[in-house]
Amino acid sequence: MENLLDNLKALLKKDERLVSEGELLRNKIIGLALKLDKDLIKLLLSDNKMKEVFFVDIDGTLIFDKDKFIKFVSNKQFLPDSYTAFKNKIGLVDEKGEFISEKKDVVLSWPYKDCVLEGGMTKEDQKRDEIFWNEILAPDEISRLLDPKVFTNAKRIDKDGEHKFDGFRTDEKGDIKDNLIIKGNNLLVLHSLKKRFAGKVKLIYIDPPYNPDNPRNTFTYNNSFKHSTWLTFMKNRLEVAKLLLKDDGVLQIAIDENEQARLGVLIDELFHGYEKHCITIVHNPRGVQGTNFSYTNEFVYFVFKKGLKVIHKIKRDTPLVEEFRDHGGESLRSDAKNCFYPVLVKDNKIVGFGEVPSDDFHPKGKNVKREDGTIEVWPIDVKGIERKWVFARQSIDEIKDKLFVKSKDNGEIDIFRIKDEKIPRTVWFGSRYDASTHGSKIVNKIIEGKTVSFPKSLYAVYDCIYSVVKTDKEAIILDFFAGSGTTAHAVMMLNNEDSGNRKFILVEQLDEHVEVATQRIKNEIEKFGKGDFVYLELLKWNEKFVDEIKRAETKEELKKLWEQMKEKAFLSYKVDVKTIDEHAKDFEDLSIEDQKRFLYECLDKNHLYVNYSEIDDEEYGVSEEDKKLNRGFYGKYHG
Incomplete structure (x- = not known):
């Protein structure tokens, strides 16, 4: 086993992708194995012992047993740096020698799909x-x-x-x-x-x-x-x-x-x-x-x-102004009869809209003046051809505020519209x-x-x-x-x-x-x-310790935090406090970043914040003011 471990480490160090500051990158190795990286496989095939251990011969074809390889690389004896060695000592591994926090039931495309x-x-x-x-x-x-x-x-x-x-x-x-x-x-x-x-x-x-x-x-x-x-x-x-x-x-x-x-x-x-x-x-x-x-x-x-x-x-940056009469390819009255109706104008302002006339009705011109002075403006062009407005009569309320009157030098009236919105x-x-x-x-x-x-x-x-x-x-x-x-x-x-x-x-x-x-x-x-x-x-609980861990600047602060965590925090079921304390010297030897990392892992993530279902638990000390606040928020909706 030891020779195989040493030989594999030496072999993998030949691949520059797998090495940083002289140390092998376990997760990079696992990642490339999951992807069936051809250069990694070629490297393994170059060694007869690796070929024998990590490949299966099926009718003369060698098949890479990536599951076996990943399990071997993930073993607690592989790359035991100071942090992983410490985790080994305190027992945060399962009966197979794999770290509890590293799940192996993964798929190539999305290994954490069913997790949170x-x-x-x-x-x-x-x-x-x-x-x-x-x-x-x-x-x-x-x-x-x-x-x-x-x-x-x-x-x-x-x-x-x-x-x-x-x-x-x-x-x-x-x-x-x-x-x-x-x-x-x-x-x-x-x-x-x-x-x-x-x-x-x-x-x-x-x-x-x-x-x-x-x-x-x-x-x-x-x-x-x-x-x-x-x-x-x-x-x-x-x-x-x-x-x-x-x-x-x-x-x-x-x-x-x-x-x-x-x-x-x-x-x-x-x-x-x-x-x-x-x-x-x-x-x-x-x-x-x-x-x-x-x-x-x-x-x-x-x-x-x-x-x-x-x-x-949505709104336009710069509004457009254009004639309300349709100038498109299908702009005749016969193309959309509901778009043929009079716009009613008085004192140069739009005062209303007439109804759509029968098919046999034809206005006496583009601008028809009524007895009360109201002018009917019809969508008729300069050649007298009956055309249509852009909007149907039943839809006019949607844009009527965007219409305005424009008079020509010859006294004729046209209807224009402001286009300040556009379809996205x-x-x-x-x-x-x-x-x-x-x-x-x-x-x-x-x-x-x-x-x-x-x-x-x-x-x-x-x-x-x-x-x-x-x-x-x-x-x-x-x-x-x-x-x-x-x-x-x-x-x-x-x-x-x-x-x-x-x-x-x-x-x-x-x-x-x-x-x-x-x-x-x-x-x-x-x-x-x-x-x-x-x-x-x-309302924070374990999250308070997360904050304190983040802010800590010395190992002494983290040591005191661990004592507080033992007393007040909810610790993970994986944590054996007695065993950790027995290896206090090993903990002290870790870098401050690894100490923080370990303390994070000791916290039960189910207790980061206080649950509403436990609002009356005296241990959390929720104030009467906060109880009123929460009952006002959840009320009958809680269940």
Whole structure:
């Protein structure tokens, strides 16, 4: 066994892809094996012993036994660095010698498909590979993670500042009619929201992590399944988000080229019986230089049930003015008789519309003056040919406010219309979508020293929202990757334009993002002189220790934290406190990053936050004020 291990290590080190700073990369090896990488297989075949152990001869053809190879590489005796050696000593491996946290029942395309990716965010500007700390949780490791959580630290914020929470505003049906900003893990918040908002959200707009191929990538985890973990992360959240949508609701997901194709496949799998449209938005006309191309665009998926007419016209940058009379190829009266009727004009203003006449009726000209001075303007051209208006008589109410009268020098009257809206096309471009001008510059002015990476153009988000909720002035709009609060800003802007009462729900976890979004919305409330929102947080339990672990700067701090965790935290069933304490010296010898990593793994992820079902448990010390808050939120919906 030892000779085989040593020989395999020596052989694998010949492949530069598998080595970093002189050490073999276990997960890179496993990843290439799963992909049946031809260079890895050639390397193994070059050694007779490896050929004998990891290949099966079937009628003269050698078949690579990747499962056997992966199991061998995953064995606790393979590459036992200080951290894995420590885990071996304290027993965090199963009876087969495999690490409990590493699941082997995977498939090539999507190994974590049936798991939950718990994604707790840390500071975005932290100089490390991950801005999420995560754990892939198999179904048998989840008991209470997704139960509704307790909310805390509620306050109402309006133009006059913060106020003590005074209860939720509800309508006659008991539905909450407040704008909400909720701080916490968005997966857990979504599962809490479904108790009150299932089937009530008109629009979900999200701008999730894009999973770029660079050192600051959100999803460069300690495994070789970068795309798979991202898909799992998205799948977990989209499954519950789907439950929140109304029957005529729309899901919009912003994304770039890194995951656009895979996201499309995921949508197809999760949203059977739905339409999926991919819109291109030119958000950076200057371009971001790639290896071969300069990228100027990103995408937004629009997803809604098939057969629905849910997308409205959006506003034009520059309105067009054109004749109301049809000049197209089929512009005769006979082409659409319901489009032939008089527009009634008096004192150079439109005062009404006549009815469609019978087929045998023919006006006595283009402009016919009635006894009361009203002029009937008919769609007749200069040659006297009866043509038609662009809109039918039964549809005129939709655009009548866009029509106006224009008199010619000869005294004749024509009808013109202002075209300030257009059917959304699949490519959106123009200065209004520039994410620098209408995104970064807006956000960077909010709080000095506080920034949010790559905020969306306010008008790109506005147009996405407008296209869905233009006529629904009571709509609920949800954004569970809230960032700098652009979605809320766009909702407020639309409400201010048409006196709407649309409500937003924002979910965000990063402290700096919450601070920027909250201040941004307060600024808009002050600007418009009206409006308010309710701020809430999830009540932390094990998550408090996560925060402390992140903030720790010395091993001594982590040592004290471990003592506190033993007393107050919910530890994983895999943890044997006695055995860990017996190997305290080994723990001290780990790097501070590995110590943090280990303490994270010791925490039971089912107890990150306090569950609503345990709100009366004295151990959690939930205040009477918070109990009232939560009973107001969940009410009869809890169950």
